[in-house]
Structure formats: C-alpha cells, structure tokens
Amino acid sequence: MAEEMQLDIAGDYGVEDNGAAVTARAMRVAATLARKGGDEFAKPGKLVEVRFVKGQSLSLTASRLLALMILTAGGDAWRDTSHKLRKADIRRGHKGNERIVDMLEELHRTLFAEDDTSWRGRKATKRFSLIESSWEEVEEGDKETGWIEWRFTPDARRLIQESQTYSVMNRQAVLGFRSAYALKLYEEGALRLHRRQPIWRVDILGLRAALGIDPDKYGDFAQLRRKVLTVAQSEIDQLAHYNLEWKEIRRGRAVAEIEFRFVPKDAPAQIQTVDELERHSAGRKARREGEVERIAAPVAATVRTKRTIAAPATPWEKFPEGSLRYGTAEGAFRDVALRYGGGWDMDLIADAYRQQMGDRLGSLRGAKLEKSWRGFCEAFLARRGRP
Numbered sequence: 001m002a003e004e005m006q007l008d009i010a011g012d013y014g015v016e017d018n019g020a021a022v023t024a025r026a027m028r029v030a031a032t033l034a035r036k037g038g039d040e041f042a043k044p045g046k047l048v049e050v051r052f053v054k055g056q057s058l059s060l061t062a063s064r065l066l067a068l069m070i071l072t073a074g075g076d077a078w079r080d081t082s083h084k085l086r087k088a089d090i091r092r093g094h095k096g097n098e099r100i101v102d103m104l105e106e107l108h109r110t111l112f113a114e115d116d117t118s119w120r121g122r123k124a125t126k127r128f129s130l131i132e133s134s135w136e137e138v139e140e141g142d143k144e145t146g147w148i149e150w151r152f153t154p155d156a157r158r159l160i161q162e163s164q165t166y167s168v169m170n171r172q173a174v175l176g177f178r179s180a181y182a183l184k185l186y187e188e189g190a191l192r193l194h195r196r197q198p199i200w201r202v203d204i205l206g207l208r209a210a211l212g213i214d215p216d217k218y219g220d221f222a223q224l225r226r227k228v229l230t231v232a233q234s235e236i237d238q239l240a241h242y243n244l245e246w247k248e249i250r251r252g253r254a255v256a257e258i259e260f261r262f263v264p265k266d267a268p269a270q271i272q273t274v275d276e277l278e279r280h281s282a283g284r285k286a287r288r289e290g291e292v293e294r295i296a297a298p299v300a301a302t303v304r305t306k307r308t309i310a311a312p313a314t315p316w317e318k319f320p321e322g323s324l325r326y327g328t329a330e331g332a333f334r335d336v337a338l339r340y341g342g343g344w345d346m347d348l349i350a351d352a353y354r355q356q357m358g359d360r361l362g363s364l365r366g367a368k369l370e371k372s373w374r375g376f377c378e379a380f381l382a383r384r385g386r387p
Contacts (some may be wrong), residue, residue, distance in 0.1 A: 067183075258298070
C-alpha cells in the first residue's frame with residue numbers, strides 16, 4: 001500500500017520514471033480514483049477549459065453523458081482504444097433508450113475550438129469534436145439492456161494526455177444538476193480549487209464562450225444574471241464541495257467582467273452536502289429554496305434505507321484521537337492532509353478539526369467523514385494560505 005501511494009504521489013507531480021515521462025498527472029489521478037471505486041472522478045483540465053464553437057453548446061443530458069464517459073474511461077481515456085458503458089447507467093430510471101441516441105448524436109456534431117497555428121505559422125483557430133465514433137447495441141423485442149461503445153478523437157486524446165491539471169468531481173453532483181450552465185461552472189470551480197487559484201476573473205464574452213451560452217440568448221446582463229448566474233449559484237451551493245460567489249466589474253454602466261470566487265465549505269457544510277447528495281432528487285429544489293419538502297414519508301424512508309445499507313469503509317470508521325503520523329488506520333486521514341492541507345502540519349489541522357466538530361465528530365463514518373475531513377483541509381488552506 002505504501003509503495004502504491006508513493007507511486008500515485010509521484011505521478012501526481014509529474015515525476016519521471018527511468019528517464020521517460022510518466023502518464024500525465026490528470027490520468028494518474030483518474031486511475032487512482034477509479035481504483036477507489038467511489039463517486040469521485042477526475043476530468044482533465046484541458047477538457048474543462050476547451051471552449052465551444054460560437055453558437056454551439058452541449059445540452060444538460062449530453063454534458064452528463066460526456067462526464068459519465070470520462071468517468072468510465074478513467075485513467076485509460078488518453079489511450080487509442082474504445083470504451084464501454086451500460087445503457088442502464090445512462091438512463092437513470094428512464095425505460096426507453098431513445099434519449100441515448102439523441103445524446104450520442106449531439107456529442108458527435110458539437111464542435112469545440114482551441115487556439116493553434118496554421119501551416120504557415122500564423123495564429124489560427126482549430127475546430128474539432130470529442131467523439132470519433134460510437135456503437136450502440138440494438139435490442140431485440142422489448143429488451144432494455146445493452147451497451148454503448150465509443151472512441152475519443154485524436155484531438156480529445158491529445159488534450160487528455162497533455163493535461164497536468166484536473167478537476168475532481170462527484171458523480172452524484174454531476175447527475176444532480178438541472179442547469180447545463182451550473183454543471184459547466186461547477187467543473188470550472190473544481191478545476192481552479194485544485195490549482196489553489198480560487199478566483200476566476202473573466203470578461204463577458206469569455207464567460208459566454210466557456211459556458212456555451214448562445215449568442216442570441218440573454219443579451220441583457222440582467223437576464224444573464226437571473227437565468228444563468230443566480231441559478232448556477234443556488235445549485236452549486238447545494239451540491240458542490242464549495243460555495244460560489246461573484247462580483248460584477250463595471251466599465252461605466254455596463255458590466256464588463258465577472259470575478260468568481262470558489263470558497264471550500266467547512267466541515268459542517270460538507271456533511272450537509274453529502275446528506276443532500278444521498279437524498280432523492282425529488283424535493284431538492286424545495287429544500288434549496290427553504291420550502292417544505294413534499295415527499296410522502298414512506299417513499300422518503302424507502303429511499304433512505306436503500307442509500308444507507310452499505311457499511312462504511314474500514315479506514316473511515318472514526319476520526320483518530322491521537323497523531324495522524326503513525327498507524328495504519330490513520331493512513332487515509334494522513335494522505336488527505338498531505339494532499340489538500342497545503343503543507344500545514346497535519347496534526348495542527350486535525351486539532352482544529354476536532355475543535356470545530358466537537359461532539360458531532362463521534363457520529364461521522366464512511367463517506368461523510370472522508371468528505372468532511374477533506375473539505376476542512378481545503379478550507380483550512382484557503383483561510384490561512386500556505387505556511
């Protein structure tokens with residue numbers, strides 16, 4: 001286990017092995033998260049930042065499918081090979097597969113753009129798609145089973161392989177968003193938090209290109225604020241591991257730029273987010289807006305039972321009482337502090353965490369404890385900066 005962790009950390013920082021560059025950092029992290037088998041996955045930074053061609057964007061359902069494809073491909077996304085995904089993992093309760101056809105075709109025809117140079121060495125814009133080819137099994141009769149298979153384009157694989165940064169996202173959060181703009185902004189925030197750059201300042205044209213907002217939509221900034229930014233903020237604050245804030249920067253009377261700030265949640269807020277992701281999506285909007293949740297008690301109880309029958313992972317059975325520097329059980333907590341604590345003494349962070357959580361710490365187990373501890377480490381670094 002120790003050797004495996006050293007290998008993961010070496011890959012994460014781009015260390016070379018036997019004189020040859022190892023696989024890009026994003027793919028090393030993606031492979032590590034895939035081995036853990038949880039809901040978290042890594043999206044390469046260059047795929048997050050690639051911009052849509054003017055007038056094009058992905059719908060919410062197609063964006064989710066692309067995220068599932070990246071999650072499924074894991075650390076092999078950069079390889080020249082095909083990847084496979086069950087249709088049942090895409091449908092999420094829908095009985096028919098007709099929506100899968102629409103999503104695949106949308107991914108095929110959507111173009112992305114990046115700055116490049118022409119054959120004469122001049123500045124140029126390169127346009128490309130992310131999906132090269134796909135296969136969908138045709139069911140016989142009324143069967144609703146089957147798989148899809150796809151290959152990423154050479155341009156997509158190049159971007160994936162070149163990515164040294166990444167955004168760590170939660171599968172349940174991705175599937176929980178109801179706004180495509182909120183999902184895209186969630187990816188941007190997760191990427192910048194990983195870079196330790198929690199502020200993103202962008203002009204309005206750049207924001208529209210990054211989020212894929214149609215040129216004919218929300219021409220008035222008041223509309224963009226109400227239909228895009230406010231909606232994204234409410235969903236991200238409810239489902240993400242951070243909160244979203246923004247400031248409007250004006251030139252004269254017009255808003256010229258937006259300064260986004262991505263603020264890691266403290267431990268109690270992290271726990272609330274984990275609880276929300278485990279709850280049924282029905283009633284989520286009402287909970288977000290502070291209204292009474294109108295879900296029949298038996299249904300809600302059934303859902304909660306299904307979500308909580310799994311036993312927590314052993315390394316996250318309880319938070320250690322002593323130093324994190326020694327012992328096997330403390331290893332998982334130690335690794336999180338090293339990765340997300342920004343160089344602060346792990347026991348100093350642990351003492352601050354125990355003090356803030358108080359008696360609540362004794363009731364935390366499994367994924368809730370893991371996410372709460374990680375969120376506290378990130379918040380500790382964001383508040384104090386690097387030592």
